[in-house]
Amino acid sequence: MDGMMVDPVFVDIAAVDEIPARGARTVSTAHGPVAIFRTGDNAIFALRDRCPHRGGPLSQGIVHGHGVTCPLHNWVISLETGSASDEDAPCVARFPLRIEAGRILLGIAGPIAA
Amino acid sequence: MDGFKMSRPRLVVIGNGMAGMRTVEEILSAAPGYFDITVFSGEPQPNYDRIMLSPLLAGDKNFTDIVLNDYDWYEANNIRLIAGEHVDWIDRKKRIVRGAHGNDVPYDIALLATGSNPFVLPIQGAELDGVQTFRTVADVEDMLAVAKPGCKAVVIGGGLLGLEAAHGLNLRGADVTVIHLMPTLMERQLDASAAHLLERALTARGMTILTATETAAFVGDEQVRAVRLKDGTEIEADLVVMAVGIRPNAGLARAVGLTCNRGVIVDDWMRTSDPEIFAIGECVEHDGEVFGLVAPIWEMAKIAANAMTGNQGPGFCPTVSIARLKVSGIDMVSAGAFMGDATTDDIVLRDASRGIYKRLVLRENRIVGIVAFGDARDSGWHFQLMKDETDIETFRDSVIFGPALDGAAGPAEVVLALPDHAEICGCNGIAKGKIVSAISEFGLTTLEAVRARTKASSSCGSCTMQVEALLKATIGNAYAPVMVKSMCTCTDLSHDEVRRRILGGDLKSISAVMQALEWKTPDGCHSCRPALNFYLLCAWPGEYVDDAQSRFVNERMHANIQKDGTFSVVPRMWGGVTNARELRAIADVVEKFDIPEVKITGGQRIDMLGVRREDLPAVWRDLNAAGLVSGHAYGKALRTVKTCVGSEWCRFGTQNSTAMGIALEKMSWGSWHPHKVKMAVSGCPRNCAESSIKDFGVIATEAGWDLLVGGNGGIKLRGAELLCKVTMADEVLEYCAAFLQVYREEALYLERTAHWIERVGIDYVKSRIVEDAEGRAALAERFHHAQQFAQVDPWEERSAGPTPPSYVDVAELV
Ligand code: SRM
Ligand SMILES: Cc1cc2nc3c(=O)[nH]c(=O)nc-3n(C[C@H](O)[C@H](O)[C@H](O)COP(=O)(O)OP(=O)(O)OC[C@H]3O[C@@H](n4cnc5c(N)ncnc54)[C@H](O)[C@@H]3O)c2cc1C
Ligand code: SF4
Ligand code: FES
Numbered sequence: 001m002d003g004m005m006v007d008p009v010f011v012d013i014a015a016v017d018e019i020p021a022r023g024a025r026t027v028s029t030a031h032g033p034v035a036i037f038r039t040g041d042n043a044i045f046a047l048r049d050r051c052p053h054r055g056g057p058l059s060q061g062i063v064h065g066h067g068v069t070c071p072l073h074n075w076v077i078s079l080e081t082g083s084a085s086d087e088d089a090p091c092v093a094r095f096p097l098r099i100e101a102g103r104i105l106l107g108i109a110g111p112i113a114a
Numbered sequence: 115m116d117g118f119k120m121s122r123p124r125l126v127v128i129g130n131g132m133a134g135m136r137t138v139e140e141i142l143s144a145a146p147g148y149f150d151i152t153v154f155s156g157e158p159q160p161n162y163d164r165i166m167l168s169p170l171l172a173g174d175k176n177f178t179d180i181v182l183n184d185y186d187w188y189e190a191n192n193i194r195l196i197a198g199e200h201v202d203w204i205d206r207k208k209r210i211v212r213g214a215h216g217n218d219v220p221y222d223i224a225l226l227a228t229g230s231n232p233f234v235l236p237i238q239g240a241e242l243d244g245v246q247t248f249r250t251v252a253d254v255e256d257m258l259a260v261a262k263p264g265c266k267a268v269v270i271g272g273g274l275l276g277l278e279a280a281h282g283l284n285l286r287g288a289d290v291t292v293i294h295l296m297p298t299l300m301e302r303q304l305d306a307s308a309a310h311l312l313e314r315a316l317t318a319r320g321m322t323i324l325t326a327t328e329t330a331a332f333v334g335d336e337q338v339r340a341v342r343l344k345d346g347t348e349i350e351a352d353l354v355v356m357a358v359g360i361r362p363n364a365g366l367a368r369a370v371g372l373t374c375n376r377g378v379i380v381d382d383w384m385r386t387s388d389p390e391i392f393a394i395g396e397c398v399e400h401d402g403e404v405f406g407l408v409a410p411i412w413e414m415a416k417i418a419a420n421a422m423t424g425n426q427g428p429g430f431c432p433t434v435s436i437a438r439l440k441v442s443g444i445d446m447v448s449a450g451a452f453m454g455d456a457t458t459d460d461i462v463l464r465d466a467s468r469g470i471y472k473r474l475v476l477r478e479n480r481i482v483g484i485v486a487f488g489d490a491r492d493s494g495w496h497f498q499l500m501k502d503e504t505d506i507e508t509f510r511d512s513v514i515f516g517p518a519l520d521g522a523a524g525p526a527e528v529v530l531a532l533p534d535h536a537e538i539c540g541c542n543g544i545a546k547g548k549i550v551s552a553i554s555e556f557g558l559t560t561l562e563a564v565r566a567r568t569k570a571s572s573s574c575g576s577c578t579m580q581v582e583a584l585l586k587a588t589i590g591n592a593y594a595p596v597m598v599k600s601m602c603t604c605t606d607l608s609h610d611e612v613r614r615r616i617l618g619g620d621l622k623s624i625s626a627v628m629q630a631l632e633w634k635t636p637d638g639c640h641s642c643r644p645a646l647n648f649y650l651l652c653a654w655p656g657e658y659v660d661d662a663q664s665r666f667v668n669e670r671m672h673a674n675i676q677k678d679g680t681f682s683v684v685p686r687m688w689g690g691v692t693n694a695r696e697l698r699a700i701a702d703v704v705e706k707f708d709i710p711e712v713k714i715t716g717g718q719r720i721d722m723l724g725v726r727r728e729d730l731p732a733v734w735r736d737l738n739a740a741g742l743v744s745g746h747a748y749g750k751a752l753r754t755v756k757t758c759v760g761s762e763w764c765r766f767g768t769q770n771s772t773a774m775g776i777a778l779e780k781m782s783w784g785s786w787h788p789h790k791v792k793m794a795v796s797g798c799p800r801n802c803a804e805s806s807i808k809d810f811g812v813i814a815t816e817a818g819w820d821l822l823v824g825g826n827g828g829i830k831l832r833g834a835e836l837l838c839k840v841t842m843a844d845e846v847l848e849y850c851a852a853f854l855q856v857y858r859e860e861a862l863y864l865e866r867t868a869h870w871i872e873r874v875g876i877d878y879v880k881s882r883i884v885e886d887a888e889g890r891a892a893l894a895e896r897f898h899h900a901q902q903f904a905q906v907d908p909w910e911e912r913s914a915g916p917t918p919p920s921y922v923d924v925a926e927l928v
Contacts, residue, residue, distance in 0.1 A: 013924060013925035014925060022664075025920070025923070027924055054677065055679070056679070060670075060671070060679075061640070062664070
């Protein structure tokens with residue numbers, strides 16, 4: 001939950017350009033794999049790389065708008081909220097990030113939601 | 115009647131082209147049953163849409179698409195068609211039309227509709243093989259026989275016809291040069307500014323345009339080899355197309371003593387100097403004028419039909435015509451006095467960076483000429499204002515921006531505002547009133563029904579939006595364009611429509627498609643993006659750059675994802691045959707990478723399951739080293755070709771089914787499809803390779819090979835249907851390539867051959883593959899062309915260099 005958050009430490013993980021537009025790359029962390037998404041309009045998001053349905057790797061899905069379709073059974077997850085499109089409650093953990101001088105800094109201390 | 119049967123007057127039509135048959139159609143609708151009709155046709159085909167020869171050449175249409183009146187139509191209307199017989203005499207005294215093969219047909223009224231002849235430059239070498247004109251289906255066939263990728267084609271004449279020929283040949287892969295005598299292209303339709311933009315657009319497509327250049331001779335022994343210019347330069351040529359103008363075909367009329375000048379002289383009702391003989395179309399001269407576009411011909415047809423059936427109404431008074439260049443992706447229109455003179459003013463809109471140029475020529479606040487290049491959407495409206503001689507003074511400031519600016523009307527409102535006589539479909543000369551009344555009278559509810567009934571929008575399709583707007587306005591909610599299912603919620607267009615527009619609009623990237631077709635989402639969804647990626651790949655082989663991000667994970671990673679996020683690896687085993695070296699490599703890879711499971715698949719191959727994503731490139735590198743390549747088990751692509759042992763080993767085998775399977779697989783591996791495609795070859799009817807549940811199955815017999823299509827052993831079992839029997843091994847390969855290509859070009863994305871055939875019918879597939887030898891060859895040719903670019907082992911591409919970043923983490927924070 002939001003309140004449990006510890007101050008994150010921001011670590012440089014990659015240049016924005018290393019993530020393909022409408023695609024994702026993965027980062028391995030102490031929290032397990034994290035998927036870094038870049039959308040068509042160049043927004044960057046970091047989510048846990050695990051589908052709430054049966055654990056599919058979201059990083060391997062098709063990115064469209066601000067969402068990603070899981071490659072295993074086509075659940076669509078919102079990158080902004082981490083919720084599956086037909087449910088309201090966020091169910092995929094999101095991680096804070098910052099963009100500085102074209103680099104992505106991932107906040108790894110803890111997820112910002114669920 | 116009172117007891118006796120009156121014999122009907124006999125009408126004999128000479129020339130089975132657009133003008134002749136349009137007149138017959140007008141007669142049938144104004145006075146059905148009035149005449150006993152015979153038609154002599156110089157060409158062996160039924161009446162077809164000559165305008166559509168350009169898209170036929172370009173490969174956007176096939177012959178059946180462009181037939182206007184098929185043989186059934188003649189029969190249903192009791193018309194005797196004498197096909198392929200030239201008329202060489204009319205005995206005006208005895209009133210008999212004489213065919214060259216001896217058919218004598220008496221007439222009460224004869225109609226000359228002999229069209230025109232293309233002009234042939236009277237220069238040295240004009241008779242060489244490979245030097246030809248562009249007027250008939252036969253001409254297109256001749257061009258296609260030569261126009262292979264890389265061949266050199268020279269088009270003489272940079273007018274409408276020449277440029278359409280050049281465009282078609284360019285799309286067929288020929289290396290095209292256009293030679294034009296005048297300083298600017300299409301000088302009869304375009305002013306210099308628009309001509310310049312046109313030249314730029316054509317050059318950007320790889321054509322070479324030489325203006326102010328004169329041809330001196332064609333060089334070669336029997337076959338043309340080059341074109342020599344006045345300055346002595348020679349341009350290499352395997353094919354030369356002359357498109358330098360047309361002459362009315364009035365030879366027959368002249369020979370039988372009818373008054374002729376450039377064309378057959380007719381009065382306002384299309385009567386020649388002999389009151390029993392009418393003439394119509396491009397062969398006539400009316401009031402000093404000859405014709406080269408269809409719009410005035412439609413007018414003539416109506417007037418002549420009435421006069422011939424004894425209802426002489428108002429006479430012919432030619433109006434201006436609008437000319438459009440049918441080169442997909444280039445919007446260009448011109449009409450009227452586009453050059454202007456001392457008594458006219460111009461309104462010009464120029465947007466050089468977007469390649470848009472529009473010019474209206476005005477005389478006393480009335481439009482008298484139009485030129486539009488790059489954006490001709492408002493030209494229909496401008497043309498109507500011109501035809502109606504509307505005084506535009508009150509909206510002169512905004513007229514060039516089109517009707518939308520005038521009260522923010524969309525294209526739909528614009529059509530509704532047009533008067534009933536306004537022409538909607540330029541190709542077929544169909545007015546708004548006719549479309550609207552056909553919709554109400556026959557209860558039409560779909561675009562297809564309107565096309566079938568009125569022909570409106572059935573040719574080039576550029577008026578489709580207007581016709582849809584009329585449907586909507588006429589029947590309101592009963593018009594459900596969603597009858598054709600839209601691709602997904604990102605667009606209202608159907609799969610077919612999107613494909614049509616990709617080709618027609620020259621759209622070559624996913625973003626271009628989404629922009630041009632007004633996608634409702636910023637970048638589509640997981641359902642439309644893979645479909646678009648495939649449609650573009652199929653439409654523009656070698657040109658379209660595959661979009662990995664629009665591929666499903668398996669196709670992007672070239673391996674099948676498993677439920678735990680690992681992947682499976684299935685190398686190709688040609689025809690199911692392997693050897694010790696390959697098996698050893700597989701065994702080594704399994705041990706080296708700790709692959710948890712190895713399984714023999716249902717498709718005669720070996721599956722290594724549970725490979726970690728980061729190991730994939732290294733696994734492939736090792737497999738590649740033993741000669742193993744990707745099996746595409748992950749793709750909407752050619753999968754396996756199963757075979758049995760066949761005549762090499764089996765006591766019942768009649769043919770070498772294993773070798774045939776390998777040949778089929780070598781030909782078709784790497785090809786992408788709407789869905790996966792599986793094949794099999796069995797050596798005898800015992801069918802051990804299960805050919806009868808494959809997309810393309812082959813069963814050897816004593817006499818040759820049975821070809822089966824549309825089988826599926828998956829979710830819903832469907833036995834394959836017999837396509838045909840062939841005798842030669844080469845034929846198996848050709849039929850297979852043609853079948854795969856027609857499936858690639860026409861099936862909806864994610865529709866397997868079984869479902870596609872259930873939708874279109876096996877007879878349709880036969881009509882394309884079995885009955886149409888030329889069509890089959892052309893399809894096979896397109897398949898092989900696309901394969902040139904598809905047969906690259908994706909595993910080798912991804913494992914040869916450093917590991918691509920998509921297979922590894924960008925960072926490790928542990
Ligand atoms: C490996 C294999 C099973 C086996 O262990 O034998 C297999 C495995 C899969 N099949 Fe299959 N099919 C396999 C032979 C078949 C066959 C038999 C055949 O090819 O002769 C069929 C029925 C024949 C047919 O296709 O008409 C078959 C009908 C299907 C279907 C249903 C297709 C349909 O049109 O109804 C699917 C689902 C789909 O494609 O959407 C499917 C989908 C799958 C997928 C790709 C499921 C998925 O999307 O992950 C499985 C992937 C396994 C993997 O990761 O390697 N598999 N599958 C076989 C691989 C053959 C090969 O060598 O490439
Ligand atoms: C490639 C191409 C593209 C075109 N594009 C357009 C366009 O976009 N817009 C437009 O408005 N127009 C276009 N046209 C022009 C249009 O096709 C013609 O205006 C129209 O076909 C003329 O009709 P017609 O019946 O007079 O002649 P045709 O259609 O040529 O018909 C004449 C027929 O008579 C036959 N014939 C001749 N002599 C005899 C004889 N003695 N006995 C028996 N039969 C005979 C001929 O074989 C031919 O079949 C195009 C033409 C071509 C070739
Ligand atoms: S039959 Fe079902 S479970 Fe077995 S491989 Fe095919 S898709 Fe997977
Ligand atoms: S695991 Fe993601 S949808 Fe099933």
